[in-house]
Amino acid sequence: MNTKKLLISLFIGLSLTACSSTETIQKPIEPIPSSEICCNDFAQFPWIPLETNEDININLNTDSPIGSFSDGNSYFNAFKLSERSEKVQINLSSLMINDSVVAPKLITLDERFNIISTTTLDQFNIKASDAFTRTQFKLKFNINASKTPYFIIYSSDAYLGQSIKVKHPARVRAEELGEIMPMVTDPTYTYERFGKLNLSIKTISLRAYKAQIEKEAVTIKKAQPETKNFYNNAIIEAVNNNDIPKALSLLEEAKKLNIKDAESVFIKALEENKK
Amino acid sequence: MKMNKYTLLAAAVSTALFSGASFAETDVALDAVSGSDTTPKVEKVNATDVITDGWEVHGYMSSNYRLIDGETNATTFSKGDYHVAGSSATSESTNQAEFVLKKHSEYGNGVWANYNLRTEYGNGNSYAYSSSGNQKNNTDSQFEIKEVFIELGALPYLGEDSVVWAGQRFLNRSAGILSGEFWKQSSGVGAGFETKLAGHKAGIAMVSADPKDTVNDTTLERKTRTSIDLYYYGVDAGIGSLDFDAKFMNQSKNTTSAADEAESGIGLSVTLNSSYYGLDGWAQTGLAYGTGMATNRGVNFGEWNDTFLEDDNSLFFTTYGVWNISDKVQLGTEFTHWEMMEIGAWGLDEGGSRTMFAARPSYKVNDNFRLELTASYSVEKAEQWHAKDGAWALVEAAPIFTVNADYFGRPQIKPYIAYMTALEDGIGNKGINGEKDETVVGVHAEIWF
Numbered sequence: 001m002n003t004k005k006l007l008i009s010l011f012i013g014l015s016l017t018a019c020s021s022t023e024t025i026q027k028p029i030e031p032i033p034s035s036e037i038c039c040n041d042f043a044q045f046p047w048i049p050l051e052t053n054e055d056i057n058i059n060l061n062t063d064s065p066i067g068s069f070s071d072g073n074s075y076f077n078a079f080k081l082s083e084r085s086e087k088v089q090i091n092l093s094s095l096m097i098n099d100s101v102v103a104p105k106l107i108t109l110d111e112r113f114n115i116i117s118t119t120t121l122d123q124f125n126i127k128a129s130d131a132f133t134r135t136q137f138k139l140k141f142n143i144n145a146s147k148t149p150y151f152i153i154y155s156s157d158a159y160l161g162q163s164i165k166v167k168h169p170a171r172v173r174a175e176e177l178g179e180i181m182p183m184v185t186d187p188t189y190t191y192e193r194f195g196k197l198n199l200s201i202k203t204i205s206l207r208a209y210k211a212q213i214e215k216e217a218v219t220i221k222k223a224q225p226e227t228k229n230f231y232n233n234a235i236i237e238a239v240n241n242n243d244i245p246k247a248l249s250l251l252e253e254a255k256k257l258n259i260k261d262a263e264s265v266f267i268k269a270l271e272e273n274k275k
Numbered sequence: 276m277k278m279n280k281y282t283l284l285a286a287a288v289s290t291a292l293f294s295g296a297s298f299a300e301t302d303v304a305l306d307a308v309s310g311s312d313t314t315p316k317v318e319k320v321n322a323t324d325v326i327t328d329g330w331e332v333h334g335y336m337s338s339n340y341r342l343i344d345g346e347t348n349a350t351t352f353s354k355g356d357y358h359v360a361g362s363s364a365t366s367e368s369t370n371q372a373e374f375v376l377k378k379h380s381e382y383g384n385g386v387w388a389n390y391n392l393r394t395e396y397g398n399g400n401s402y403a404y405s406s407s408g409n410q411k412n413n414t415d416s417q418f419e420i421k422e423v424f425i426e427l428g429a430l431p432y433l434g435e436d437s438v439v440w441a442g443q444r445f446l447n448r449s450a451g452i453l454s455g456e457f458w459k460q461s462s463g464v465g466a467g468f469e470t471k472l473a474g475h476k477a478g479i480a481m482v483s484a485d486p487k488d489t490v491n492d493t494t495l496e497r498k499t500r501t502s503i504d505l506y507y508y509g510v511d512a513g514i515g516s517l518d519f520d521a522k523f524m525n526q527s528k529n530t531t532s533a534a535d536e537a538e539s540g541i542g543l544s545v546t547l548n549s550s551y552y553g554l555d556g557w558a559q560t561g562l563a564y565g566t567g568m569a570t571n572r573g574v575n576f577g578e579w580n581d582t583f584l585e586d587d588n589s590l591f592f593t594t595y596g597v598w599n600i601s602d603k604v605q606l607g608t609e610f611t612h613w614e615m616m617e618i619g620a621w622g623l624d625e626g627g628s629r630t631m632f633a634a635r636p637s638y639k640v641n642d643n644f645r646l647e648l649t650a651s652y653s654v655e656k657a658e659q660w661h662a663k664d665g666a667w668a669l670v671e672a673a674p675i676f677t678v679n680a681d682y683f684g685r686p687q688i689k690p691y692i693a694y695m696t697a698l699e700d701g702i703g704n705k706g707i708n709g710e711k712d713e714t715v716v717g718v719h720a721e722i723w724f
Contacts, residue, residue, distance in 0.1 A: 098679070099642075099679065129683075129684070129724060130331045130332055130333050130724060131331075131332035131333065131334060131683070131724050132332060168685060168723070169333075169684050169685055169723035169724055170685070170721075170723040172723075173333065173335060173375075173723050176333075177375070177393065177422075177445075177448075178445060178447070178448025178449065178450070178457075178460065179448075179450070180361070180450040180451070180452060180455050180457075181450075181452045181597070182452075183452070183597060183605060183607045183635055183637050183647070184685075185605075185637075185639050185642075185645065187679060187685075
């Protein structure tokens with residue numbers, strides 16, 4: 001091999017690449033105007049129903065609804081846990097792609113849409129990439145679906161513009177395997193509004209309920225004395241007028257009202273009418 | 276949580292099951308999560324239920340296209356002897372691929388298990404192959420299992436911070452960043468236990484390895500080498516944390532052994548992990564002493580160096596780290612001194628020493644391009660080997676092309692040119708044809724995922 005030629009081409013290549021150096025320009029973060037908010041309170045949020053076990057990809061993008069949160073307006077996805085789930089394990093991942101990531105915030109709500117808990121970013125672990133997964137923020141927690149059936153994931157305004165530096169895979173490998181520590185530049189990811197997340201739901205215990213079959217109570221209603229008198233008199237009058245069908249229907253009604261002596265009144269009236 | 280008769284019953288049952296275990300109360304198998312005393316809703320989570328489970332695949336590839344005077348070559352220019360820094364120009368492996376398979380499982384009672392498998396092909400192979408299949412003609416550096424072991428953690432009767440492991444691994448390794456030399460490890464088949472004592476990681480392990488010469492040679496008796504390791508890590512020292520290691524080694528002699536070959540050895544070391552000497556960055560500093568079998572830098576245990584003599588001993592000092600000067604500039608340095616006080620097995624009963632200083636500035640032009648320079652200067656004093664001191668210098672320049680992809684592993688391609696020379700002509704000349712110096716060019720590609 002001609003060392004000179006290689007040297008020359010190497011340095012030409014080097015100088016060309018050095019010229020292509022670019023600086024990234026930080027874009028100012030503009031808050032989302034309140035006019036774009038989808039709903040006034042949590043109860044009106046569009047809730048996505050979840051199965052007992054599910055693995056779904058979430059895209060926070062311009063198609064996502066916008067909600068108003070304590071830390072500003074934000075794009076979000078809102079979920080309702082399955083009514084068949086009791087204890088549920090939730091795995092939430094936010095993927096670091098190119099140079100950005102959603103720094104997620106997750107709030108849980110009870111059935112009356114009161115906020116029960118809110119996550120902070122330091123609760124998330126950083127999971128290094130492997131052959132099949134990207135580097136990601138990862139949060140694993142258990143939730144009781146009967147007490148906190150709702151949760152919302154959003155990209156908080158409070159985090160926007162900040163960034164995180166994660167270990168280069170070469171460093172991860174070196175630390176894990178005790179290899180020689182490489183000199184590599186650790187990648188940095190900026191927190192942005194839009195990104196890809198993954199949500200995995202695993203029901204650990206199913207929700208049970210105890211059947212509440214109540215025996216129908218037999219209530220005996222007592223007719224008022226005025227009602228009694230009314231029916232008895234009406235029956236007598238109908239019999240006296242020889243209007244037997246009317247007397248019979250009055251008797252039926254009286255029986256339903258539990259007027260026990262209506263039948264004897266009817267018979268007595270019949271007998272007296274014959275005389 | 277409200278205690279009710281179900282919880283109490285469950286606690287009683289599990290306590291009975293785990294009787295004698297001091298951690299039983301955390302392992303209540305039944306847990307009433309809601310409902311009233313009269314209509315409790317009871318869920319059952321078995322201690323053995325798998326809560327988390329998953330495989331992870333990691334890998335590494337290194338392809339070093341290196342020609343010296345137009346040929347591939349197996350030389351590493353004595354980098355293992357600290358003559359030159361470890362770099363692309365002093366690495367012989369033409370093509371190396373590694374896969375790491377890991378399975379991590381967590382169970383209902385907090386117990387976790389790891390299965391680790393690390394395979395490698397081509398580490399140490401210096402030939403370039405065609406598709407015709409010459410690889411099989413080289414019986415060295417073939418596909419190998421480098422590590423395969425199981426770890427079980429947080430067993431209820433051993434404690435939350437406990438780990439038991441068994442299998443083949445290299446335990447507690449440390450290597451200089453610029454020499455590239457491992458000075459601390461226990462590499463072999465064994466078993467161990469780790470826990471926390473007074474908030475610090477404490478471990479005991481037993482690791483065995485058979486010397487290369489005896490493998491597959493039925494005419495030679497085996498002389499399996501065994502090391503019992505004791506370690507205590509993470510002791511706060513104000514400026515950093517200290518790791519203490521002690522290794523007690525033994526082996527048998529065989530028919531090829533010298534009369535005074537060491538059958539035992541003791542190695543001791545203390546390692547300081549700190550910032551870069553008070554600046555932004557990291558540094559690791561190690562001091563090790565070894566005698567007899569443990570003469571190789573005290574705590575470097577493996578199949579190698581099975582012929583040290585009883586009186587052999589050495590003292591080793593190393594310090595290396597990376598200084599983050601700015602977002603764009605980093606500086607890696609290493610200073611290593613090995614005082615070979617007496618190594619009769621190598622013809623150095625009067626002693627000798629090896630010293631190396633190396634530095635590697637790195638400048639990040641942008642996310643996709645970096646420049647790296649490596650320089651080293653070494654001195655070897657060993658009158659029984661060479662009357663004059665030997666000294667060597669190396670300088671290597673390399674532009675590094677990379678992508679800022681986070682998925683499928685940040686590949687980088689690094690063309691390089693290196694020049695190295697013996698400063699004392701005739702002592703450890705670097706030219707592969709015997710000349711004083713050598714220039715090496717090549718292209719080194721790497722990917723980590």
